[in-house]
Amino acid sequence: MTITAQQVKALREKTGVGMMDCKTALNETGGDMEAAVDWLRKKGLSKAAKKADRVAAEGLIGAASQGTKSVLVEVNSETDFVARNEKFQALVSAIAAEGLAANGDLDTLKAQPYPGTGRTVAEEVTEAVATIGENMALRRTASLEVSDGVVATYLHNAVADGLGKLGVLVAMQSTGDKTKLEELGRKIAMHVAAVNPLALDVDAIPAEAADRERAVYADQARASGKPDSIIEKMVEGRMRKFYEEVVLMKQAFVVNPDQTVAEAVKDGEAAVGAPITVTGFVRFALGEGIEKEESDFAAEVAAAAGV
Template sequence: MTITAQQVKALREKTGVGMMDCKTALNETGGDMEAAVDWLRKKGLSKAAKKADRIAAEGLIGAVDNGTSAALVEVNSETDFVARNDTFQALVTKIAKEALGTAGDVDALKAKPFPGTGRTVGEEVTESVATIGENLSLRRTAELSVDEGAVATYIHNAVAPNLGKLGVLVALKSAGDAAKLTELGRKIAMHVAAVNPLALNVDALPAEAVERERAVYADQARASGKPEQIIEKMVEGRMRKFYEEVVLLKQSFVVNPDLTIEQAIKDAESDVGAPITMTGFVRFALGEGIEREESDFAAEVAAAAGV
Protein backbone atom coordinates (compact mmCIF):
# COMPACT_ATOMS: atom_id res chain seq x y z
CA MET A 1 0.00 0.00 0.00
CA THR A 2 1.01 3.64 -0.44
CA ILE A 3 1.81 5.57 2.72
CA THR A 4 0.69 9.19 2.45
CA ALA A 5 2.49 12.26 3.73
CA GLN A 6 -0.53 12.94 5.96
CA GLN A 7 -0.11 9.55 7.66
CA VAL A 8 3.58 10.19 8.23
CA LYS A 9 2.86 13.64 9.64
CA ALA A 10 0.16 12.26 11.96
CA LEU A 11 2.51 9.57 13.33
CA ARG A 12 5.27 12.11 13.78
CA GLU A 13 2.97 14.41 15.73
CA LYS A 14 1.76 11.47 17.85
CA THR A 15 5.20 10.16 18.73
CA GLY A 16 7.72 12.94 18.12
CA VAL A 17 9.83 10.52 16.08
CA GLY A 18 11.63 11.59 12.87
CA MET A 19 9.88 11.57 9.49
CA MET A 20 11.91 8.73 7.95
CA ASP A 21 11.45 6.48 10.98
CA CYS A 22 7.70 7.20 10.91
CA LYS A 23 7.48 6.33 7.22
CA THR A 24 9.39 3.09 7.77
CA ALA A 25 7.15 2.17 10.70
CA LEU A 26 4.00 2.72 8.63
CA ASN A 27 5.39 0.70 5.73
CA GLU A 28 6.29 -2.15 8.07
CA THR A 29 2.82 -2.18 9.64
CA GLY A 30 0.68 -1.66 6.55
CA GLY A 31 -0.34 1.84 7.59
CA ASP A 32 -1.77 0.79 10.96
CA MET A 33 -1.16 3.81 13.22
CA GLU A 34 -1.24 2.00 16.59
CA ALA A 35 0.89 -0.86 15.27
CA ALA A 36 3.36 1.71 13.93
CA VAL A 37 3.64 3.27 17.42
CA ASP A 38 4.40 -0.18 18.86
CA TRP A 39 6.94 -0.83 16.07
CA LEU A 40 8.77 2.38 16.95
CA ARG A 41 8.79 1.41 20.61
CA LYS A 42 10.31 -1.96 19.77
CA LYS A 43 13.02 -0.32 17.66
CA GLY A 44 14.48 1.69 20.53
CA LEU A 45 12.32 4.80 20.39
CA SER A 46 10.08 3.47 23.14
CA LYS A 47 10.72 6.21 25.67
CA ALA A 48 9.46 8.90 23.34
CA ALA A 49 6.62 6.83 21.92
CA LYS A 50 5.34 5.62 25.30
CA LYS A 51 5.11 9.20 26.55
CA ALA A 52 3.53 10.57 23.37
CA ASP A 53 -0.06 10.28 24.59
CA ARG A 54 0.60 12.04 27.89
CA ILE A 55 -0.66 15.62 27.95
CA ALA A 56 2.08 18.23 27.86
CA ALA A 57 0.54 21.56 28.85
CA GLU A 58 3.30 22.97 31.06
CA GLY A 59 6.71 24.14 29.83
CA LEU A 60 8.04 27.50 28.72
CA ILE A 61 7.65 30.32 26.24
CA GLY A 62 11.00 31.43 24.81
CA ALA A 63 11.76 34.76 23.10
CA VAL A 64 14.62 35.99 20.94
CA ASP A 65 15.23 39.15 18.90
CA ASN A 66 17.87 40.74 16.72
CA GLY A 67 16.47 44.26 16.58
CA THR A 68 14.28 44.23 13.47
CA SER A 69 13.05 40.64 13.93
CA ALA A 70 11.90 38.65 16.92
CA ALA A 71 10.39 35.23 17.54
CA LEU A 72 8.49 33.30 20.19
CA VAL A 73 8.37 29.55 20.72
CA GLU A 74 6.26 27.40 23.00
CA VAL A 75 7.83 24.14 24.16
CA ASN A 76 5.60 22.03 26.37
CA SER A 77 6.38 19.55 29.11
CA GLU A 78 4.11 17.54 31.37
CA THR A 79 5.01 19.25 34.65
CA ASP A 80 6.08 22.66 35.87
CA PHE A 81 8.96 20.92 37.66
CA VAL A 82 10.61 20.20 34.30
CA ALA A 83 10.13 23.84 33.27
CA ARG A 84 12.44 24.79 36.13
CA ASN A 85 15.09 22.31 34.95
CA ASP A 86 18.30 23.89 33.58
CA THR A 87 18.53 21.31 30.78
CA PHE A 88 15.00 22.05 29.59
CA GLN A 89 15.56 25.80 29.82
CA ALA A 90 18.71 25.49 27.71
CA LEU A 91 16.77 23.46 25.14
CA VAL A 92 14.03 26.10 24.83
CA THR A 93 16.60 28.92 24.58
CA LYS A 94 18.40 27.19 21.71
CA ILE A 95 15.15 26.40 19.91
CA ALA A 96 14.07 30.05 20.21
CA LYS A 97 17.30 31.19 18.55
CA GLU A 98 16.65 28.83 15.64
CA ALA A 99 13.12 30.22 15.24
CA LEU A 100 14.42 33.46 13.70
CA GLY A 101 14.02 33.20 9.95
CA THR A 102 11.27 30.54 9.99
CA ALA A 103 8.38 33.03 9.61
CA GLY A 104 6.36 31.29 12.30
CA ASP A 105 6.35 27.91 10.50
CA VAL A 106 6.70 25.25 13.21
CA ASP A 107 7.44 22.47 10.69
CA ALA A 108 10.25 24.57 9.18
CA LEU A 109 11.62 25.13 12.68
CA LYS A 110 11.48 21.41 13.49
CA ALA A 111 13.38 20.68 10.28
CA LYS A 112 16.25 23.09 11.02
CA PRO A 113 19.59 21.67 12.21
CA PHE A 114 19.97 21.77 15.99
CA PRO A 115 23.41 23.27 16.77
CA GLY A 116 26.21 20.83 17.53
CA THR A 117 24.21 17.59 17.42
CA GLY A 118 23.79 16.45 13.82
CA ARG A 119 20.05 16.25 14.55
CA THR A 120 17.16 18.49 13.55
CA VAL A 121 15.33 20.62 16.11
CA GLY A 122 12.43 18.15 16.04
CA GLU A 123 14.73 15.19 16.55
CA GLU A 124 16.45 16.96 19.43
CA VAL A 125 13.10 17.46 21.16
CA THR A 126 12.42 13.72 20.78
CA GLU A 127 15.90 12.88 22.03
CA SER A 128 15.29 15.08 25.07
CA VAL A 129 12.19 13.08 26.01
CA ALA A 130 14.43 10.21 27.08
CA THR A 131 16.91 12.52 28.81
CA ILE A 132 14.37 14.64 30.70
CA GLY A 133 11.85 11.87 31.33
CA GLU A 134 8.63 13.54 30.22
CA ASN A 135 6.69 13.99 27.02
CA LEU A 136 7.89 17.19 25.32
CA SER A 137 6.38 19.05 22.42
CA LEU A 138 7.47 21.96 20.26
CA ARG A 139 3.95 23.27 19.86
CA ARG A 140 4.18 26.56 17.98
CA THR A 141 6.29 29.52 16.97
CA ALA A 142 5.71 33.05 15.68
CA GLU A 143 7.93 35.72 14.15
CA LEU A 144 7.52 39.43 13.41
CA SER A 145 9.88 41.54 11.30
CA VAL A 146 10.14 45.13 10.06
CA ASP A 147 12.36 46.56 7.31
CA GLU A 148 13.31 49.39 9.65
CA GLY A 149 12.35 50.06 13.22
CA ALA A 150 12.20 47.58 16.08
CA VAL A 151 10.46 44.40 17.20
CA ALA A 152 10.32 44.38 20.99
CA THR A 153 9.92 41.32 23.20
CA TYR A 154 8.49 40.94 26.68
CA ILE A 155 8.38 37.88 28.94
CA HIS A 156 6.10 38.25 31.94
CA ASN A 157 7.53 36.97 35.24
CA ALA A 158 10.60 35.49 33.56
CA VAL A 159 12.01 32.38 35.23
CA ALA A 160 15.29 32.83 33.32
CA PRO A 161 16.47 35.32 30.67
CA ASN A 162 13.87 35.39 27.85
CA LEU A 163 11.96 32.42 29.31
CA GLY A 164 8.59 32.38 31.06
CA LYS A 165 4.94 31.42 30.78
CA LEU A 166 3.69 34.42 28.81
CA GLY A 167 5.50 36.14 25.95
CA VAL A 168 4.69 39.05 23.65
CA LEU A 169 6.15 40.53 20.46
CA VAL A 170 5.38 44.08 19.24
CA ALA A 171 6.51 45.35 15.83
CA LEU A 172 7.02 49.08 15.25
CA LYS A 173 8.00 50.32 11.80
CA SER A 174 9.90 53.62 11.83
CA ALA A 175 13.07 55.34 10.66
CA GLY A 176 13.46 56.83 14.14
CA ASP A 177 15.72 56.04 17.10
CA ALA A 178 15.85 52.25 17.43
CA ALA A 179 16.53 52.23 21.18
CA LYS A 180 13.57 54.48 21.91
CA LEU A 181 11.36 52.42 19.61
CA THR A 182 12.36 49.27 21.49
CA GLU A 183 11.54 50.92 24.81
CA LEU A 184 8.13 51.99 23.52
CA GLY A 185 7.52 48.55 22.03
CA ARG A 186 8.33 46.87 25.33
CA LYS A 187 5.82 49.07 27.18
CA ILE A 188 3.15 48.23 24.61
CA ALA A 189 4.07 44.54 24.92
CA MET A 190 3.52 44.77 28.68
CA HIS A 191 0.09 46.23 27.93
CA VAL A 192 -0.67 43.34 25.56
CA ALA A 193 0.40 40.84 28.22
CA ALA A 194 -1.95 42.41 30.76
CA VAL A 195 -5.00 43.14 28.58
CA ASN A 196 -4.90 40.45 25.86
CA PRO A 197 -6.48 42.36 22.94
CA LEU A 198 -8.24 40.44 20.18
CA ALA A 199 -6.76 42.37 17.25
CA LEU A 200 -4.46 45.24 16.29
CA ASN A 201 -7.21 47.30 14.64
CA VAL A 202 -10.93 47.06 13.83
CA ASP A 203 -10.32 45.65 10.35
CA ALA A 204 -8.31 42.78 11.83
CA LEU A 205 -11.15 41.62 14.10
CA PRO A 206 -12.74 38.30 13.10
CA ALA A 207 -15.92 39.08 11.19
CA GLU A 208 -17.89 36.49 13.16
CA ALA A 209 -16.92 38.13 16.47
CA VAL A 210 -18.09 41.54 15.21
CA GLU A 211 -21.40 40.18 13.90
CA ARG A 212 -22.03 38.25 17.12
CA GLU A 213 -21.58 41.38 19.22
CA ARG A 214 -23.70 43.47 16.87
CA ALA A 215 -26.52 40.90 17.00
CA VAL A 216 -26.47 40.79 20.80
CA TYR A 217 -26.57 44.56 21.09
CA ALA A 218 -29.37 44.80 18.52
CA ASP A 219 -31.51 42.29 20.41
CA GLN A 220 -30.89 44.15 23.69
CA ALA A 221 -31.83 47.48 22.09
CA ARG A 222 -35.03 46.11 20.50
CA ALA A 223 -36.10 44.79 23.89
CA SER A 224 -36.27 48.42 25.01
CA GLY A 225 -39.04 49.11 22.50
CA LYS A 226 -37.19 52.02 20.86
CA PRO A 227 -37.75 52.93 17.17
CA GLU A 228 -35.48 51.21 14.65
CA GLN A 229 -33.46 54.36 13.84
CA ILE A 230 -32.74 54.82 17.55
CA ILE A 231 -31.83 51.15 17.88
CA GLU A 232 -29.19 51.55 15.15
CA LYS A 233 -27.59 54.48 16.97
CA MET A 234 -27.62 52.51 20.22
CA VAL A 235 -25.92 49.56 18.53
CA GLU A 236 -23.24 51.74 16.97
CA GLY A 237 -22.52 53.35 20.33
CA ARG A 238 -22.12 49.95 21.98
CA MET A 239 -19.93 48.71 19.14
CA ARG A 240 -17.60 51.67 19.66
CA LYS A 241 -17.34 50.66 23.30
CA PHE A 242 -16.67 47.05 22.25
CA TYR A 243 -13.82 48.18 19.95
CA GLU A 244 -12.30 50.19 22.79
CA GLU A 245 -12.27 47.05 24.90
CA VAL A 246 -10.80 44.53 22.41
CA VAL A 247 -8.88 46.46 19.72
CA LEU A 248 -5.30 47.20 20.77
CA LEU A 249 -4.91 50.61 19.13
CA LYS A 250 -8.18 51.81 20.68
CA GLN A 251 -7.50 50.53 24.21
CA SER A 252 -6.51 52.79 27.10
CA PHE A 253 -2.76 52.40 27.63
CA VAL A 254 -2.10 50.70 30.99
CA VAL A 255 1.04 52.82 31.36
CA ASN A 256 -1.01 56.02 30.94
CA PRO A 257 -4.79 55.42 30.93
CA ASP A 258 -5.41 58.98 29.71
CA LEU A 259 -4.07 57.89 26.30
CA THR A 260 -5.10 55.21 23.86
CA ILE A 261 -2.33 53.03 22.46
CA GLU A 262 -2.84 54.78 19.11
CA GLN A 263 -2.37 58.23 20.69
CA ALA A 264 0.61 57.08 22.75
CA ILE A 265 2.35 55.92 19.56
CA LYS A 266 1.54 59.23 17.85
CA ASP A 267 2.84 61.23 20.81
CA ALA A 268 6.09 59.22 20.81
CA GLU A 269 6.93 60.23 17.24
CA SER A 270 8.48 63.54 18.28
CA ASP A 271 10.77 61.78 20.76
CA VAL A 272 11.69 59.01 18.31
CA GLY A 273 12.24 61.49 15.48
CA ALA A 274 10.06 59.91 12.80
CA PRO A 275 6.54 58.59 12.13
CA ILE A 276 5.72 55.23 13.76
CA THR A 277 3.43 52.50 12.47
CA MET A 278 2.59 49.49 14.59
CA THR A 279 2.46 46.56 12.17
CA GLY A 280 1.60 43.68 14.47
CA PHE A 281 1.75 41.91 17.79
CA VAL A 282 1.81 38.32 19.02
CA ARG A 283 0.88 37.02 22.47
CA PHE A 284 1.67 33.46 23.60
CA ALA A 285 0.27 32.23 26.92
CA LEU A 286 1.59 28.84 27.93
CA GLY A 287 -0.82 25.96 27.35
CA GLU A 288 -3.71 28.08 26.04
CA GLY A 289 -6.09 25.90 24.05
CA ILE A 290 -4.69 22.60 25.35
CA GLU A 291 -7.29 20.38 26.98
CA ARG A 292 -5.88 19.29 30.32
CA GLU A 293 -6.86 16.18 32.19
CA GLU A 294 -8.77 16.93 35.38
CA SER A 295 -7.40 15.00 38.34
CA ASP A 296 -8.66 14.46 41.87
CA PHE A 297 -5.49 14.98 43.88
CA ALA A 298 -7.05 13.78 47.15
CA ALA A 299 -8.22 10.57 45.48
CA GLU A 300 -4.75 10.01 43.99
CA VAL A 301 -3.14 10.37 47.40
CA ALA A 302 -5.69 8.03 48.95
CA ALA A 303 -5.11 5.45 46.24
CA ALA A 304 -1.35 5.67 46.70
CA ALA A 305 -1.80 5.16 50.43
CA GLY A 306 -4.06 2.17 49.90
CA VAL A 307 -7.06 3.85 51.51
Protein backbone atom coordinates (compact mmCIF):
# COMPACT_ATOMS: atom_id res chain seq x y z
CA MET A 1 0.00 0.00 0.00
CA THR A 2 1.00 3.64 -0.45
CA ILE A 3 1.93 5.56 2.70
CA THR A 4 0.84 9.19 2.49
CA ALA A 5 2.73 12.23 3.69
CA GLN A 6 -0.18 12.97 6.04
CA GLN A 7 0.21 9.57 7.73
CA VAL A 8 3.94 10.12 8.17
CA LYS A 9 3.33 13.60 9.58
CA ALA A 10 0.71 12.29 12.02
CA LEU A 11 3.02 9.55 13.30
CA ARG A 12 5.88 12.01 13.66
CA GLU A 13 3.70 14.37 15.73
CA LYS A 14 2.56 11.43 17.86
CA THR A 15 6.02 10.05 18.58
CA GLY A 16 8.55 12.80 17.88
CA VAL A 17 10.54 10.39 15.71
CA GLY A 18 12.17 11.43 12.41
CA MET A 19 10.25 11.36 9.14
CA MET A 20 12.20 8.51 7.53
CA ASP A 21 11.82 6.26 10.59
CA CYS A 22 8.09 7.05 10.69
CA LYS A 23 7.72 6.13 7.03
CA THR A 24 9.60 2.87 7.59
CA ALA A 25 7.37 2.03 10.58
CA LEU A 26 4.20 2.63 8.58
CA ASN A 27 5.49 0.54 5.69
CA GLU A 28 6.39 -2.28 8.07
CA THR A 29 2.93 -2.24 9.68
CA GLY A 30 0.79 -1.74 6.60
CA GLY A 31 -0.15 1.80 7.56
CA ASP A 32 -1.61 0.85 10.97
CA MET A 33 -0.89 3.90 13.15
CA GLU A 34 -0.97 2.17 16.55
CA ALA A 35 1.06 -0.77 15.28
CA ALA A 36 3.58 1.72 13.86
CA VAL A 37 3.86 3.38 17.29
CA ASP A 38 4.56 -0.02 18.86
CA TRP A 39 7.09 -0.82 16.10
CA LEU A 40 8.98 2.39 16.89
CA ARG A 41 8.86 1.67 20.61
CA LYS A 42 10.26 -1.81 20.06
CA LYS A 43 13.10 -0.31 18.06
CA GLY A 44 13.78 2.13 20.89
CA LEU A 45 13.19 5.13 18.63
CA SER A 46 10.08 6.49 20.32
CA LYS A 47 11.84 6.20 23.65
CA ALA A 48 14.76 8.16 22.21
CA ALA A 49 12.40 10.88 20.96
CA LYS A 50 10.98 11.38 24.46
CA LYS A 51 14.48 11.89 25.80
CA ALA A 52 15.25 14.48 23.12
CA ASP A 53 13.54 17.23 25.16
CA ARG A 54 16.07 16.86 27.97
CA VAL A 55 19.08 19.16 28.04
CA ALA A 56 22.33 17.48 26.99
CA ALA A 57 25.23 19.70 28.07
CA GLU A 58 27.71 17.10 29.31
CA GLY A 59 29.54 14.58 27.12
CA LEU A 60 32.93 14.65 25.42
CA ILE A 61 35.06 16.43 22.85
CA GLY A 62 36.68 13.97 20.46
CA ALA A 63 39.73 14.54 18.26
CA ALA A 64 41.16 12.61 15.33
CA SER A 65 44.11 13.22 13.02
CA GLN A 66 45.25 11.85 9.70
CA GLY A 67 48.27 13.18 7.85
CA THR A 68 48.08 16.98 7.78
CA LYS A 69 44.41 17.16 8.85
CA SER A 70 42.80 17.09 12.30
CA VAL A 71 39.19 17.28 13.42
CA LEU A 72 37.19 18.00 16.57
CA VAL A 73 33.65 16.83 17.37
CA GLU A 74 31.39 17.54 20.33
CA VAL A 75 28.94 14.84 21.36
CA ASN A 76 26.70 15.75 24.28
CA SER A 77 25.01 13.65 26.92
CA GLU A 78 22.85 14.60 29.89
CA THR A 79 25.28 13.53 32.60
CA ASP A 80 29.00 13.22 33.15
CA PHE A 81 28.32 9.65 34.31
CA VAL A 82 27.49 8.65 30.72
CA ALA A 83 30.63 10.44 29.49
CA ARG A 84 32.59 7.88 31.53
CA ASN A 85 30.71 5.01 29.86
CA GLU A 86 33.02 2.98 27.57
CA LYS A 87 30.27 2.59 24.94
CA PHE A 88 29.76 6.35 24.81
CA GLN A 89 33.52 6.94 24.58
CA ALA A 90 33.77 4.45 21.72
CA LEU A 91 30.89 6.25 19.98
CA VAL A 92 32.61 9.64 20.23
CA SER A 93 35.95 8.23 19.05
CA ALA A 94 34.30 6.60 16.02
CA ILE A 95 32.42 9.79 15.16
CA ALA A 96 35.64 11.80 15.38
CA ALA A 97 37.34 9.37 12.98
CA GLU A 98 34.44 9.72 10.54
CA GLY A 99 34.71 13.50 10.90
CA LEU A 100 37.97 13.48 8.96
CA ALA A 101 36.00 12.89 5.76
CA ALA A 102 33.35 15.52 6.58
CA ASN A 103 35.76 18.50 6.45
CA GLY A 104 34.04 20.33 9.30
CA ASP A 105 30.50 20.09 7.87
CA LEU A 106 28.02 18.83 10.47
CA ASP A 107 25.32 17.66 8.05
CA THR A 108 27.90 15.73 6.04
CA LEU A 109 29.19 14.07 9.20
CA LYS A 110 25.69 13.09 10.33
CA ALA A 111 25.08 11.45 6.94
CA GLN A 112 28.39 9.51 6.99
CA PRO A 113 28.07 5.71 7.30
CA TYR A 114 28.80 4.56 10.87
CA PRO A 115 31.30 1.66 10.71
CA GLY A 116 29.90 -1.85 10.78
CA THR A 117 26.26 -1.03 11.41
CA GLY A 118 24.57 -0.12 8.15
CA ARG A 119 23.40 3.08 9.86
CA THR A 120 24.46 6.68 9.44
CA VAL A 121 26.29 8.55 12.19
CA ALA A 122 23.06 10.38 13.09
CA GLU A 123 21.13 7.10 13.26
CA GLU A 124 23.83 5.55 15.44
CA VAL A 125 23.52 8.44 17.90
CA THR A 126 19.75 7.82 18.04
CA GLU A 127 20.42 4.11 18.58
CA ALA A 128 22.78 4.97 21.45
CA VAL A 129 20.10 7.12 23.10
CA ALA A 130 17.82 4.11 23.26
CA THR A 131 20.61 1.75 24.35
CA ILE A 132 22.38 3.92 26.95
CA GLY A 133 19.22 5.66 28.17
CA GLU A 134 20.07 9.35 27.98
CA ASN A 135 19.49 12.11 25.48
CA MET A 136 22.55 12.64 23.28
CA ALA A 137 23.40 15.00 20.46
CA LEU A 138 26.16 15.37 17.91
CA ARG A 139 26.42 19.12 18.31
CA ARG A 140 29.27 20.37 16.12
CA THR A 141 32.47 19.57 14.29
CA ALA A 142 35.44 21.50 12.90
CA SER A 143 38.42 20.60 10.78
CA LEU A 144 41.79 22.19 9.98
CA GLU A 145 44.30 21.12 7.34
CA VAL A 146 47.65 22.34 6.00
CA SER A 147 49.39 21.43 2.76
CA ASP A 148 52.73 20.95 4.56
CA GLY A 149 53.17 21.04 8.32
CA VAL A 150 51.05 19.81 11.22
CA VAL A 151 47.70 20.41 12.84
CA ALA A 152 48.48 19.99 16.53
CA THR A 153 45.77 18.78 18.92
CA TYR A 154 45.33 19.18 22.65
CA LEU A 155 42.62 17.63 24.85
CA HIS A 156 42.20 19.08 28.35
CA ASN A 157 40.75 16.93 31.14
CA ALA A 158 41.35 13.89 28.95
CA VAL A 159 39.44 10.74 29.91
CA ALA A 160 40.99 8.57 27.18
CA ASP A 161 43.18 8.95 24.10
CA GLY A 162 41.61 11.64 21.88
CA LEU A 163 38.75 12.36 24.30
CA GLY A 164 38.38 15.21 26.79
CA LYS A 165 36.30 18.10 28.06
CA LEU A 166 38.04 20.79 26.00
CA GLY A 167 39.71 20.36 22.63
CA VAL A 168 41.99 22.61 20.58
CA LEU A 169 43.42 22.41 17.07
CA VAL A 170 46.29 24.63 15.88
CA ALA A 171 47.29 24.56 12.20
CA MET A 172 50.96 25.28 11.46
CA GLN A 173 52.28 25.50 7.91
CA SER A 174 55.99 24.70 7.60
CA THR A 175 58.42 22.55 5.64
CA GLY A 176 60.56 22.08 8.76
CA ASP A 177 61.04 19.25 11.26
CA LYS A 178 57.57 17.87 11.96
CA THR A 179 58.36 16.48 15.42
CA LYS A 180 59.62 19.82 16.69
CA LEU A 181 56.77 21.61 14.91
CA GLU A 182 54.28 19.31 16.67
CA GLU A 183 55.89 20.13 20.05
CA LEU A 184 55.53 23.86 19.45
CA GLY A 185 52.00 23.43 18.10
CA ARG A 186 50.93 21.53 21.21
CA LYS A 187 52.26 24.32 23.46
CA ILE A 188 50.32 26.89 21.46
CA ALA A 189 47.23 24.67 21.64
CA MET A 190 47.61 24.57 25.44
CA HIS A 191 47.84 28.38 25.38
CA VAL A 192 44.60 28.56 23.36
CA ALA A 193 42.91 26.21 25.84
CA ALA A 194 43.96 28.38 28.77
CA VAL A 195 43.47 31.89 27.34
CA ASN A 196 40.65 31.42 24.79
CA PRO A 197 41.68 34.04 22.19
CA LEU A 198 39.00 35.69 20.11
CA ALA A 199 40.88 35.58 16.79
CA LEU A 200 44.14 34.53 15.15
CA ASP A 201 45.19 38.05 14.15
CA VAL A 202 43.79 41.58 14.11
CA ASP A 203 42.29 41.16 10.63
CA ALA A 204 40.26 38.19 11.89
CA ILE A 205 38.58 40.17 14.69
CA PRO A 206 34.84 40.46 13.87
CA ALA A 207 34.15 44.05 12.79
CA GLU A 208 31.22 44.38 15.21
CA ALA A 209 33.44 43.36 18.15
CA ALA A 210 36.11 45.92 17.26
CA ASP A 211 33.50 48.66 16.65
CA ARG A 212 31.85 47.97 19.98
CA GLU A 213 35.13 48.25 21.87
CA ARG A 214 36.09 51.40 19.99
CA ALA A 215 32.71 53.02 20.81
CA VAL A 216 33.07 52.24 24.52
CA TYR A 217 36.61 53.63 24.66
CA ALA A 218 35.54 56.77 22.75
CA ASP A 219 32.71 57.44 25.22
CA GLN A 220 35.05 56.97 28.16
CA ALA A 221 37.62 59.31 26.61
CA ARG A 222 35.05 62.03 25.87
CA ALA A 223 33.96 61.96 29.50
CA SER A 224 37.45 63.19 30.39
CA GLY A 225 36.75 66.45 28.55
CA LYS A 226 39.90 66.20 26.45
CA PRO A 227 40.05 67.58 22.86
CA ASP A 228 39.20 65.30 19.92
CA SER A 229 42.84 64.96 18.83
CA ILE A 230 43.77 63.58 22.26
CA ILE A 231 40.65 61.41 22.42
CA GLU A 232 41.61 59.71 19.15
CA LYS A 233 45.06 58.85 20.50
CA MET A 234 43.55 57.55 23.74
CA VAL A 235 41.16 55.29 21.82
CA GLU A 236 43.93 53.93 19.60
CA GLY A 237 46.07 53.17 22.66
CA ARG A 238 43.21 51.27 24.30
CA MET A 239 42.49 49.37 21.09
CA ARG A 240 46.12 48.22 20.99
CA LYS A 241 45.70 46.91 24.52
CA PHE A 242 42.44 45.20 23.50
CA TYR A 243 44.20 43.42 20.63
CA GLU A 244 46.98 42.27 22.95
CA GLU A 245 44.33 40.68 25.17
CA VAL A 246 42.21 38.89 22.53
CA VAL A 247 44.38 38.25 19.44
CA LEU A 248 46.33 34.97 19.62
CA MET A 249 49.50 36.14 17.92
CA LYS A 250 49.69 39.29 20.12
CA GLN A 251 48.96 37.58 23.45
CA ALA A 252 51.64 36.94 26.06
CA PHE A 253 52.58 33.28 25.64
CA VAL A 254 51.52 31.28 28.72
CA VAL A 255 54.63 29.09 28.46
CA ASN A 256 56.86 32.19 28.54
CA PRO A 257 54.95 35.43 29.33
CA ASP A 258 58.02 37.51 28.44
CA GLN A 259 57.27 36.97 24.75
CA THR A 260 54.18 37.04 22.58
CA VAL A 261 52.89 33.97 20.74
CA ALA A 262 54.17 35.51 17.49
CA GLU A 263 57.64 35.88 19.02
CA ALA A 264 57.55 32.28 20.27
CA VAL A 265 56.68 31.10 16.76
CA LYS A 266 59.56 33.15 15.32
CA ASP A 267 61.97 31.66 17.86
CA GLY A 268 60.64 28.19 17.03
CA GLU A 269 61.72 28.55 13.41
CA ALA A 270 65.36 28.02 14.42
CA ALA A 271 64.57 24.64 16.00
CA VAL A 272 62.22 23.59 13.20
CA GLY A 273 64.64 24.73 10.51
CA ALA A 274 62.13 26.58 8.34
CA PRO A 275 59.62 29.46 8.45
CA ILE A 276 56.37 28.77 10.35
CA THR A 277 52.94 30.25 9.69
CA VAL A 278 50.08 29.66 12.12
CA THR A 279 47.10 29.48 9.74
CA GLY A 280 44.24 28.88 12.17
CA PHE A 281 42.96 27.47 15.43
CA VAL A 282 39.77 25.93 16.78
CA ARG A 283 38.71 25.67 20.43
CA PHE A 284 35.75 23.54 21.60
CA ALA A 285 34.79 23.75 25.28
CA LEU A 286 32.21 21.16 26.25
CA GLY A 287 28.69 22.55 26.59
CA GLU A 288 29.64 26.19 25.98
CA GLY A 289 26.56 28.18 24.99
CA ILE A 290 24.10 25.49 26.11
CA GLU A 291 21.62 26.70 28.70
CA LYS A 292 21.86 24.12 31.45
CA GLU A 293 18.92 23.23 33.67
CA GLU A 294 19.27 23.94 37.37
CA SER A 295 18.42 20.74 39.22
CA ASP A 296 17.43 20.08 42.82
CA PHE A 297 19.39 16.92 43.61
CA ALA A 298 17.58 16.27 46.89
CA ALA A 299 14.21 16.52 45.15
CA GLU A 300 15.39 14.15 42.40
CA VAL A 301 16.48 11.55 44.97
CA ALA A 302 13.19 11.92 46.86
CA ALA A 303 11.22 11.48 43.65
CA ALA A 304 13.21 8.40 42.68
CA ALA A 305 12.56 6.93 46.12
CA GLY A 306 8.84 7.64 45.82
CA VAL A 307 8.83 10.06 48.77
